Amino acid sequence: MKRFLKEFKEFALRGNVMDMAVGIIIGGAFSGIVTSLTDNFINPILNELTGNAVYTKTEVLGFVSAFLSSVVNFIIMAFILFCLVKAINKLMSFGKKKEEPAAPTTKLCPYCKSEIPIDATKCAHCTSILEEKHD
Numbered sequence: 001m002k003r004f005l006k007e008f009k010e011f012a013l014r015g016n017v018m019d020m021a022v023g024i025i026i027g028g029a030f031s032g033i034v035t036s037l038t039d040n041f042i043n044p045i046l047n048e049l050t051g052n053a054v055y056t057k058t059e060v061l062g063f064v065s066a067f068l069s070s071v072v073n074f075i076i077m078a079f080i081l082f083c084l085v086k087a088i089n090k091l092m093s094f095g096k097k098k099e100e101p102a103a104p105t106t107k108l109c110p111y112c113k114s115e116i117p118i119d120a121t122k123c124a125h126c127t128s129i130l131e132e133k134h135d
Contacts, residue, residue: 018079018085018088022081022085025077025081026077026078026081029073029074029078030074032070032074033070033074035066035070036066036067036069036070036071037070038066039063039066040063040064040066040067041063041067044063067078072106104118105117105118106118107120109123109126109128110127110128111123111128112125112126112128113121113128114126115119
């Protein structure tokens with residue numbers, strides 16, 4: 001049972017699953033903006049052009065207010081999700097060993113500036129003899 005729970009935790013907190021969840025939530029919030037745009041701006045314009053309805057300035061201001069409210073809600077939702085994902089990523093990296101950079105395997109020839117193996121004593125490109133470092 002412990003193994004199952006451990007595997008589930010690794011699956012649920014893996015980057016791809018978290019990215020998908022954030023995408024779904026952002027998509028849902030964005031669909032609210034699109035719905036508001038069509039309901040409050042595009043449909044009234046189409047109705048006005050086709051003569052189906054006449055809107056007063058007060059009603060148009062109400063539509064603008066509703067649309068702006070949807071945009072603000074989307075921004076708030078995106079910010080909250082950003083903070084949550086950042087916190088989860090920080091928790092996931094907590095306790096992990098930082099990878100140390102690998103030791104260099106090449107160096108630059110001091111004469112021709114070509115990349116050569118670190119233990120080379122002669123440059124394969126310009127055939128210069130390299131000085132040995134004595135410790």
